[in-house]
Amino acid sequence: MKLILSTSNIMISGETVIRHLTEKSNVELINSLRDNFLAAQQSSTTATTTTTPSSLPTWTKQDNDTLYIPTASFAHGLSEERPQYDITVKLFYLPGIPASRRCAHTREAIDLVLKELHVDSIDLLIVSFPGILFDADDDSEEETLSDTGSEEPDDFDNMIQTWRTLEELHAKGMISQLGVAEFGSERLARFLPHTSVKPSVNQINLKDCCVVPKSLILYARQEKIQLLTHNDCMDILPVGTTRELLGPGERGAGILASAPDATDGVQGHVEPQWVVKYTAVVKDRGVVENKGYFALADVGSCVQERS
Amino acid sequence: MGLLALGTALDWPEAKKRADQVRKWGIEQLLANWRRARGKERNALLWGDEVEYLVVALDAEAKKARLSLAQAEILKSLAQDEASWKEGNSPFSQDKEHDGEEPPHFHPEFGRFMLEATPGKPWGIDFKDLLKVESNMKWRREVAKAHMAPNEHPITLTTFPRLGTKDDYIQPYFAPSGPALRSQFVPDEIANPHIRFPTLAANIRSRRGRKIELNVPIYRDENTPQPFKDPTVNYDLHDWPEDDDVRNGAAKDDHVYMDAMAFGMGSCCLQITFQAKNMTEGRKLYDQLSPLGPILLALTAATPIYKGFLVDTDVRWNQIGGAVDDRTREELGELPLKNDRWRIPKSRYASNSTYISQDPRLRKEYLDPDLIVDEDIKKILIDGGMDNLLATHFAHLFIRDPLVIFSEDLEELDLNKADHFENLQSTNWQHMRFKPPPPDKDDIGWRVEFRSMEIQMTDFENAAFSIFIVLVTRAILSFDLNFYIPIQRTTENMETAHARNAVLEQKFYFRKDPFSRRRQNQHSSSGSNVSSAASSTDNTPPASPSLSPVESEYELMTISDIINGSADGSFPGLIPLVESYLNSVNVDVETRCSLASYLELIRKRANGTLWTGAKWIREFVASHPGYKQDSVVSEEICYDLVMAVDEMTQKEGRNGTVGWELLRGKRS
Numbered sequence: 017m018k019l020i021l022s023t024s025n026i027m028i029s030g031e032t033v034i035r036h037l038t039e040k041s042n043v044e045l046i047n048s049l050r051d052n053f054l055a056a057q058q059s060s061t062t063a064t065t066t067t068t069p070s071s072l073p074t075w076t077k078q079d080n081d082t083l084y085i086p087t088a089s090f091a092h093g094l095s096e097e098r099p100q101y102d103i104t105v106k107l108f109y110l111p112g113i114p115a116s117r118r119c120a121h122t123r124e125a126i127d128l129v130l131k132e133l134h135v136d137s138i139d140l141l142i143v144s145f146p147g148i149l150f151d152a153d154d155d156s157e158e159e160t161l162s163d164t165g166s167e168e169p170d171d172f173d174n175m176i177q178t179w180r181t182l183e184e185l186h187a188k189g190m191i192s193q194l195g196v197a198e199f200g201s202e203r204l205a206r207f208l209p210h211t212s213v214k215p216s217v218n219q220i221n222l223k224d225c226c227v228v229p230k231s232l233i234l235y236a237r238q239e240k241i242q243l244l245t246h247n248d249c250m251d252i253l254p255v256g257t258t259r260e261l262l263g264p265g266e267r268g269a270g271i272l273a274s275a276p277d278a279t280d281g282v283q284g285h286v287e288p289q290w291v292v293k294y295t296a297v298v299k300d301r302g303v304v305e306n307k308g309y310f311a312l313a314d315v316g317s318c319v320q321e322r323s
Numbered sequence: 324m325g326l327l328a329l330g331t332a333l334d335w336p337e338a339k340k341r342a343d344q345v346r347k348w349g350i351e352q353l354l355a356n357w358r359r360a361r362g363k364e365r366n367a368l369l370w371g372d373e374v375e376y377l378v379v380a381l382d383a384e385a386k387k388a389r390l391s392l393a394q395a396e397i398l399k400s401l402a403q404d405e406a407s408w409k410e411g412n413s414p415f416s417q418d419k420e421h422d423g424e425e426p427p428h429f430h431p432e433f434g435r436f437m438l439e440a441t442p443g444k445p446w447g448i449d450f451k452d453l454l455k456v457e458s459n460m461k462w463r464r465e466v467a468k469a470h471m472a473p474n475e476h477p478i479t480l481t482t483f484p485r486l487g488t489k490d491d492y493i494q495p496y497f498a499p500s501g502p503a504l505r506s507q508f509v510p511d512e513i514a515n516p517h518i519r520f521p522t523l524a525a526n527i528r529s530r531r532g533r534k535i536e537l538n539v540p541i542y543r544d545e546n547t548p549q550p551f552k553d554p555t556v557n558y559d560l561h562d563w564p565e566d567d568d569v570r571n572g573a574a575k576d577d578h579v580y581m582d583a584m585a586f587g588m589g590s591c592c593l594q595i596t597f598q599a600k601n602m603t604e605g606r607k608l609y610d611q612l613s614p615l616g617p618i619l620l621a622l623t624a625a626t627p628i629y630k631g632f633l634v635d636t637d638v639r640w641n642q643i644g645g646a647v648d649d650r651t652r653e654e655l656g657e658l659p660l661k662n663d664r665w666r667i668p669k670s671r672y673a674s675n676s677t678y679i680s681q682d683p684r685l686r687k688e689y690l691d692p693d694l695i696v697d698e699d700i701k702k703i704l705i706d707g708g709m710d711n712l713l714a715t716h717f718a719h720l721f722i723r724d725p726l727v728i729f730s731e732d733l734e735e736l737d738l739n740k741a742d743h744f745e746n747l748q749s750t751n752w753q754h755m756r757f758k759p760p761p762p763d764k765d766d767i768g769w770r771v772e773f774r775s776m777e778i779q780m781t782d783f784e785n786a787a788f789s790i791f792i793v794l795v796t797r798a799i800l801s802f803d804l805n806f807y808i809p810i811q812r813t814t815e816n817m818e819t820a821h822a823r824n825a826v827l828e829q830k831f832y833f834r835k836d837p838f839s840r841r842r843q844n845q846h847s848s849s850g851s852n853v854s855s856a857a858s859s860t861d862n863t864p865p866a867s868p869s870l871s872p873v874e875s876e877y878e879l880m881t882i883s884d885i886i887n888g889s890a891d892g893s894f895p896g897l898i899p900l901v902e903s904y905l906n907s908v909n910v911d912v913e914t915r916c917s918l919a920s921y922l923e924l925i926r927k928r929a930n931g932t933l934w935t936g937a938k939w940i941r942e943f944v945a946s947h948p949g950y951k952q953d954s955v956v957s958e959e960i961c962y963d964l965v966m967a968v969d970e971m972t973q974k975e976g977r978n979g980t981v982g983w984e985l986l987r988g989k990r991s
Contacts, residue, residue, distance in 0.1 A: 027907075028803055028839065100366065104909055140909070217909075226916035233912075243912040297908050300367035301600060302448035304801040304907045 017282060018082045019262070019271070020128070021311040023048040027304055029055075041249040042257075045291065045309050049261055053269040056086030072282075073270065083282070085262070085271060093134025094296055094305060101296045101305070103138045105129050106197070106219075108252050108291040111146035115174035117289065119181045121312070125292040126190065128310045133296055141182065142195035142219050145175055149250060150198035150220050176210045183213045195219060197246065201235040208239065219246045253288045253311055262286065262313075272315070284316035330729030332522040335529035338728045345725040348736045349743035350700055353717060353759070354707040356741060360760045361602055365768030368797075369445040369598040372789040374460060375591035375778055376438045376467060376477035379965050380494050383474070387958055388965040389494040390436035390483050391475050392512060397438065400470045401429045420458060427463040433523075434589035435515050436493070438467055438477065445598070448797065450914040457786035457917075464782060464972065476969050479778045479785070481590050481639045481936075484628040484961045487581060489555055505534060505563040506583035508555070508630065513585045519727050523750075524584040526726045527649040534565045537586055537645045538578035542633035542823070542941075546953040550576040555630065579632045586629070587646020587672070590639040591778040593623070593785055595792050596758070598768045604800070605769035606680040606713070609757045611799045612792075613675055614806045614833065615897075616754040616775040617816035618885055621825040622928055623777040623788060625936030631961075633944060633954045636821040637937040638777060640754075644670040647752065649726065664722075665695050671723055672752035674775075674817040677716040678810060679757060684839060688873040689809045697722050720751045739763070754817070775817075780936055780968050781986065783975050787921035794918075795897055798904040804837045808877045824938060827931045830879035835894060886929035898926050927988060934985040942984070943967060 023029075026048040053075075060075035072078060077087035094101060107125050109118055122143075130136060185191045195217030199207065208214060218241050222228070228243065236243050260267060264274040264281060273281035289312045296306040333341065380391040408426050425443025432439050440463040446452045467477040485492045487508035501511030503521040505528065514520045528534055541551045556574045560566040565582075574580035599605035624637035648670040653663040660666065669676065676691050694715070701718035705711065725746045732742060741762050748756075756772040773792055779785045798804060812832035819829045880894065888896025901922065905915065927933040934942070944950055949959045956964075967981045976986030983989070 027801055102909070220912065222912065222915065226912075226919060228912050244909050245912055245915040247906040295907055300448065301800070302368060302797045302908065304797075304904065307907050 017314070017316050019282075019286070019313045019315055020082060020084050020088065021049055021261070021309075021313065022084070022086070022088050022132075023052045023308045023310075024088075025306045025308050027307050041247050042252045045252060045293075045311070046257060046261065048309065049311070050267070050269075053086060053261075057269075076271070083271075085269065088132070090131050090134075096298065096305075098135055100298055100300075101135075102140075102299050103133065103135060103294065103296050104140045104142070105138050105295075106142040106144060106246075106248070106293045108144045108248070108293075109146055109178070110253060110288055110290055111251060113146075113287075113289055115171065115178060118174075118178045121290045122178070122181050122185070124312065125290055125310065126185065129292060129294045130190075132308070132310075133294065133306065137190050137192065138294075139191075140193045140195055140217060141185075141191045142197055142217060143178065143182065144197040144219075144248070144250075145178075146250070148198045148203070150200055172206070175207065179207075179211055183211070186213050193217065195244075197248075198250075201229065201232040204232075204235060204239070204241070214239065215241060217242045217244055219244045221246055221248070248293070252291050255286065255288060258286050258288045258311075258313055282315055286313050286315045288313040330518075330731040332518045333728045333730055334522075335526045338526060338726070339530070339724065341728050341733055342724045344733060345728055345743050345746055346697075346700065346721055349725075349745075349747050350703055350717070350721065351736060352738060352741050352744040352762075354704060354709070355738040356744070356759050356762050357709060357713075358707075359762065360769070363760055363768055364601045365598055365766075366600065367598070368448045368600075370447075370793055371441055371445045371596050372456065372460075372785070373592075373594045373596075374440050374463065374479065374782075374785055375432060375593075376440070376464070376479055377434075377483050377591060378436050378438060378471065378475055379478045379483070380472065380475045381962070381965065381969075386962045387491075388485075388962045389492055390434075390486065391472075391494050392435045392497075393471070393475065394431060394435045394438065394515065397467070397470050398429055398431055401466070404466075404470070405429075421462050424455065424459065424462075427459065427466060429463075429467065431515050431517065432588075433515055433520055434585060435513060436483070437589065437591065440464075440467060446793075448793070450908075450910050450918075453790050453793070454914055454917055456790060457782055460782035460786055476965070478965060478968055479591060479780055479782075479972070480965075480968060481592070481626040481777050482586075482629065482642075483589070484956050484964060485631045485958065486589060487555075487583075487586060487630040490958060500560065500562045502563075504528070504583045504585065505565045506585070507557050507560050507566065507569075508581065509583050509585045513583075513589070522727045527584060527647055528565070530649040530651065530724065530726070532651055534568050534573070534582045535584060535587075535646055535648055536568070536573050537581040537642055538575045539581070539629050539642060540635040541577055541579055542627070542635045542954050543577075544633070544952045544954050546951055548953075551578075551954070552576060553578065553580045553632075556580055579629050579634055581630060581642070581646075584646045587639070587643035590626070590643055592639075592774065593776040593778045593788060594772060594774045595776075595789055596770050596772045597793070597796060598770050600768075602769045603681070605757060605771050607682060608771045608796055608799065609755050610678045610680040610682065610685065611804065611806050612771065612773050612796070613678070613755050613810070614808055614813050614816075615792075615795065616674060616773070617813060617820040618831060618833070618882060619773075619788070619792070620754075620775040620777065620817065621820035621829070621831070621882055622886070622925070623779060623935070624820075624826060624938075625777040625779060625940070627823070627937045627941050628944070628956050631956050633941065633956060635823050637823050637825060637935065638821055640775065640817065641821055643752070644672040647672045647750075649724070667695055667722065668693070669814075671750060673754075674814045675753035675755045676810060676814070677712075677719055678807070679712050679716045681710065681712060684805050684807060686807070686870065686873060689807050691810050694719055695722050716757065721747055723747060723751060726750055777936070780982070781972050781975050783986065784924065784936075787924045790918065790921050791901070791925050794901045794904065798897075798900045801904055801907070802837075802900065803839045804900070805839050806834050806837055808832055808834050809873060812877065824935075826882050826928065826935055830881055831885065832877050833880045833885050833894070834877045836876070837895065837900070883930045887926055898922055924986070928985075933988055936985060939982065939985045940964065 056075040075086045077084045182194050193216045194213055196215045197219040199218050222245050262269050262271040264270050271281055273283050291311040293309050297304050378391040380389050427443050428441045430439040442459050464477050497510035497512040499506055499508055499510045503511045503525045553574055556569055558569055620638055626639040627637055650667055651663055652658040653660050654667045656666045676694055678685055696715055696718045700721045701714045704714035739762050754775040758770040760767050776788055816831045822829050884894055886897050888899050943964055944956055944960055947960045949957055971982035974980040976983035
């Protein structure tokens with residue numbers, strides 16, 4: 017079964033958007049998911065909803081093999097005409113998920129965003145490959161290697177392969193501009209010759225210091241690639257966190273079963289596949305009207321074998 | 324202050340007779356304009372900053388700093404340059420950095436020693452625009468300087484430390500005690516000679532029935548006499564009837580006494596004006612920025628000296644309020660009401676007293692129950708179709724008399740103009756101003772002006788505060804923030820902001836939870852976070868029985884908590900909100916880094932790591948070898964202070980240069 021987790025518009029939901037300095041930067045996603053689950057639970061207890069046939073909570077919705085957590089209404093689009101907005105989408109491919117699935121994942125994620133915002137195209141899609149960590153101090157891209165192999169560096173060929181998918185969507189007019197995240201100048205130089213649609217954006221995390229390697233600034237300028245900042249963390253939705261979010265515990269949503277043989281929820285392993293963040297900004301006024309996340313996790317005994 | 328057409332200005336007794344007519348015509352113009360413009364939509368955010376300068380002439384030989392009264396000549400030569408720029412000859416373009424930017428505009432101000440400069444074109448929200456603000460401010464200063472005598476400098480101190488002393492603090496020198504101001508400290512020539520200004524000063528004095536009266540508590544140092552009796556006051560002057568004021572106790576013990584409009588209106592401010600998308604958004608920003616006024620006043624504090632003495636307050640605000648206070652003794656409550664219509668609790672220059680947004684979050688309890696309103700005018704507006712909240716706002720502004728009336732303007736009412744409306748609107752100097760679109764300029768929409776900030780000594784700081792406020796407005800709109808508190812608390816906060824070192828030592832009423840909890844709505848039927856532009860007619864906010872008591876919604880907070888967030892996380896803080904906003908939009912690396920340096924300045928001002936201008940000036944005086952611990956800021960100290968400030972505007976405290984304590988902090 018696929019689980020689609022959503023935050024809905026986090027701009028109007030209060031403090032989940034505020035990150036305290038000590039917190040990890042995926043706290044926005046985690047808190048706003050939790051917050052949205054809670055709000056949906058509360059409003060479903062007051063509203064009269066037809067009970068779902070299964071044991072699943074009424075504030076979720078099952079559609080064939082997909083479970084929306086919470087029920088996504090897709091009822092509200094943007095309030096002004098499409099040209100007023102800059103719509104940016106950032107897609108996080110998660111560590112440990114086979115690159116072969118990315119083609120399908122990309123389409124899934126983009127479709128959800130288009131449906132949510134009631135639009136048929138986005139202005140900028142930034143993709144974040146797992147395992148790439150930009151280091152502002154020395155411009156050597158560190159590829160985080162760990163013994164468990166769960167964070168293996170992304171294979172260069174896979175990136176190119178993924179980029180082909182994005183170029184197709186670009187050709188169809190669904191995406192106006194493409195971007196990458198955390199690329200250093202060397203990786204960019206290696207990457208660009210393989211692309212027919214060049215990335216127009218490279219998004220880097222400056223943390224608190226403003227040190228950008230000169231080589232990257234120069235190279236980006238030469239290639240007309242805009243260097244944008246972000247504040248996201250690499251491993252945005254770890255498996256453990258997902259279990260906790262959906263699990264039966266005090267801080268969980270009670271979607272997953274409490275024990276392997278329990279019938280109080282969905283059975284099986286949970287494996288987050290991707291996370292997508294979208295923002296719709298009113299261009300000339302700089303007002304963020306809508307921002308939110310979708311995340312997709314596979315669950316059950318039929319979680320695909322890793323290829 | 325925009326300059327108005329010349330004409331025959333009426334003296335007070337005559338002006339008073341025509342006050343009703345001006346008000347009536349002003350309201351008709353407002354209604355006509357409101358009907359035309361209420362549906363006006365302007366999709367772009369445009370905004371502008373106004374920076375005001377003192378023109379100070381340095382006399383290196385005598386070691387004296389004097390105010391230069393050369394405003395007219397400087398403006399004339401600036402205007403010539405602007406004209407030749409328009410003809411295509413650019414006298415400005417020696418500087419490549421500003422290619423493509425329109426040259427700045429310069430404007431006269433009340434003080435003849437002042438200049439005001441605005442950017443040539445309003446700013447947008449394109450983040451590249453934000454990067455230009457500081458360099459444009461520096462450019463303005465350079466352009467201004469280039470049109471001054473070599474020893475003259477545009478200085479952004481709020482007030483000249485020795486304005487109104489016995490020595491020759493102005494150049495050229497004029498003796499005090501002229502017919503318009505009747506001040507024993509400053510000459511009439513201190514004011515801009517345009518007929519509007521002397522008339523304004525004279526009519527305020529005349530309406531009030533005596534000179535204006537400012538008493539600022541003296542800062543008591545070791546050797547300050549006790550009680551302190553302002554030694555500059557002359558009790559034996561007999562030129563004007565108003566010279567009796569001091570013999571009747573106008574000058575109070577332990578206070579520095581001042582008696583003319585120039586002591587207030589001669590102060591420099593940093594004001595920011597925003598164009599809103601439409602009237603609805605403008606009204607929302609007016610309300611939401613209002614509680615921030617006193618906070619930003621305390622945070623920008625830069626006014627610890629008056630008339631050659633260290634005083635015990637840090638900001639200019641109340642001195643300006645007092646300097647244009649035209650209220651009669653009856654209106655002030657000193658005499659029973661006989662000729663006047665009501666007692667008025669505030670000066671025309673004061674914190675604002677109304678909320679105007681048709682916002683469901685605006686609770687009745689936030690409004691001032693004792694607000695003075697001209698009910699007849701309110702009725703005209705409501706009969707004309709205006710909603711209750713906005714009608715109340717304007718009927719409150721229109722309790723005042725017009726001060727400067729040109730007889731030529733009273734011949735015919737032109738509903739396509741706004742002159743009579745502006746006569747009242749622009750002499751209500753509240754800390755927020757809600758500005759309808761000018762009838763003759765189609766490209767300008769509804770605007771809101773944020774007016775409480777003190778000018779800072781360097782352009783780095785002025786840019787930082789301007790941009791901070793702009794980003795706060797974006798965060799307000801994006802997160803739909805709610806800063807409402809009862810408006811009387813904002814009035815109290817404004818008083819609190821005056822205290823010496825209020826930024827660190829005082830607490831301010833602020834709303835505990837700025838978020839609008841509308842998450843529930845998203846899951847029910849109506850969940851749009853964008854307020855509709857349609858304006859309903861009736862709008863007295865409903866009393867809210869189901870909500871918690873208003874008193875539980877706010878509490879006293881430190882400025883550091885308000886700006887940086889509280890340590891226990893209960894209040895998020897304006898800077899974290901702004902950063903969260905910035906994390907939600909695409910910002911390029913270069914912009915984000917300059918924005919970071921601006922936010923850093925504000926963060927550190929709020930938590931005390933960096934000093935306010937007021938503290939730095941106090942420390943400068945205290946550590947000056949010529950200071951005798953007697954609160955006196957001598958000519959020599961004043962000269963050195965101005966020299967230091969001028970150096971600071973160039974070097975900005977880098978590498979431990981003068982002013983590092985308020986700009987950079989140690990070792991950076």
